Amino acid sequence: MISAWFESHKRYPVSACRRGEEGTVTLRFQVDRFGRVVDYTLLTSSGYADLDQGVDQMMRGAQLPPFPAGMTQPQIEVAVRIGFSLTR
Numbered sequence: 001m002i003s004a005w006f007e008s009h010k011r012y013p014v015s016a017c018r019r020g021e022e023g024t025v026t027l028r029f030q031v032d033r034f035g036r037v038v039d040y041t042l043l044t045s046s047g048y049a050d051l052d053q054g055v056d057q058m059m060r061g062a063q064l065p066p067f068p069a070g071m072t073q074p075q076i077e078v079a080v081r082i083g084f085s086l087t088r
């Protein structure tokens with residue numbers, strides 16, 4: 001569910017697209033059982049400020065899917081890689 005959420009909410013910054021910028025951001029975040037992002041940090045930069053800022057904007061105030069009923073943890077920490085690549 002988390003992967004699907006990222007794919008549907010990731011936006012390629014227009015400015016980065018115009019300049020042909022591509023890269024991968026490594027993101028670590030904590031999410032509570034209701035899907036609220038408690039905290040997040042970029043572990044590695046894409047090398048481009050606009051791509052990094054795109055991830056920051058996506059995570060600010062993000063609401064992910066709530067935990068499935070069988071998960072009892074109050075929150076979890078997740079690390080993901082978010083790639084930006086242009087189709088040529």
